[in-house]
């Protein structure tokens with residue numbers, strides 16, 4: 001078992017990680033999930049890919065992770081869009097929830113244990129707000145809204161260095177928006193009194209009809225589904241302020257205990273030197289990648305090349321070259337499956353040790369603040385290690401793929417029966433090759449490629465297989 005080290009935004013340094021319930025090897029982890037009013041862009045997916053590899057790394061060290069990813073189904077954005085479209089919040093958000101699950105599946109992200117919807121935790125939000133009012137960390141305004149009193153929280157600004165003078169200067173000012181910058185620190189809304197722009201979206205509360213602010217939602221879902229101090233909270237760096245800062249303020253002032261021992265944040269996906277963002281219009285969806293022939297797993301592979309705390313600069317060239325490398329690994333994998341029974345030799349025991357070394361090295365570099373780039377470098381080396389027989393190599397690849405989640409296990413389990421129409425083309429191509437009719441054999445290869453199959457020609461024979469990275 002490797003020592004796990006992570007950069008903790010809470011302490012602003014790399015720390016050794018050990019969970020609260022280390023006796024039971026249990027880790028609780030909360031990831032801020034999507035606002036389900038549209039399809040997530042690939043920048044958003046960077047945050048989920050990062051949370052997934054973090055979880056897989058922890059699990060590979062023998063821990064059992066309870067992973068919560070919330071769904072924001074009520075906030076300014078969902079309400080505005082549902083009213084514009086004349087549909088209910090449920091009608092608006094259900095298809096996007098499904099869309100999110102589909103995207104996750106195509107990226108081989110492990111399903112969370114629970115995907116709570118904010119609207120199911122409103123009683124817990126009310127409970128927290130009542131506690132905050134009782135303890136004088138929050139106050140009600142005349143219209144029936146409730147605000148968090150930032151100046152009452154001595155620890156405010158633990159994640160992002162906040163100038164205490166700014167808090168003093170702005171004391172008493174009120175921020176009704178869910179998103180704002182840290183130059184604009186003011187008391188923020190925990191509960192927003194109903195107004196006509198909210199349409200039918202209103203809930204009973206001790207302060208009258210209204211709806212929650214965005215930040216209180218995560219405090220409530222974390223308390224409801226984890227409870228007490230959690231081990232790890234994740235998100236993108238843009239969630240640090242005000243969202244995570246406010247989550248900490250709410251939960252710690254209400255309950256008096258640490259909200260999360262570790263906050264781990266990933267940096268942004270950049271395109272043309274700018275953060276990919278809905279508001280800037282420079283965003284791409286997973287489907288846009290597919291339209292460019294890039295499989296979601298190639299995008300994930302590309303991200304592994306950059307440390308999670310650095311910006312990842314995306315260009316079509318870098319995505320294409322990531323896909324080429326991943327495809328080469330898959331081609332070798334397919335050849336290994338094909339050959340695995342042909343060359344087991346007496347060196348098996350030593351080879352097992354060598355193979356085990358790769359797993360250990362990968363676990364170690366990942367445990368060291370998630371060095372994914374080194375992990376994939378070791379993974380690539382394994383494919384070309386001629387000392388390891390194919391049978392053992394296959395098992396090792398599948399074992400490492402359980403940590404890296406690059407789809408090798410899924411592909412291995414696929415029903416690879418070749419349908420008769422494809423077999424006919426394969427037979428024709430084999431004949432063309434025997435006759436040295438390379439023009440025809442190239443044409444037939446292309447036809448197979450267009451039908452989602454790849455051809456690997458070796459000295460001895462040609463191997464045909466379903467394209468693992470067919471982005472259709």
Ligand code: AMP
Nearest residue numbers: 035043044046047235236239268269276
């Ligand atoms: P949102 O739906 O805007 O709350 O974003 C969902 C998640 O995506 C959050 O964790 C954000 O921090 C993250 N995120 C948004 N844009 C990017 C980006 N360009 N790169 C990486 N993560 C992002």
Ligand code: ZN
Nearest residue numbers: 032033218243
């Ligand atoms: Zn959140």
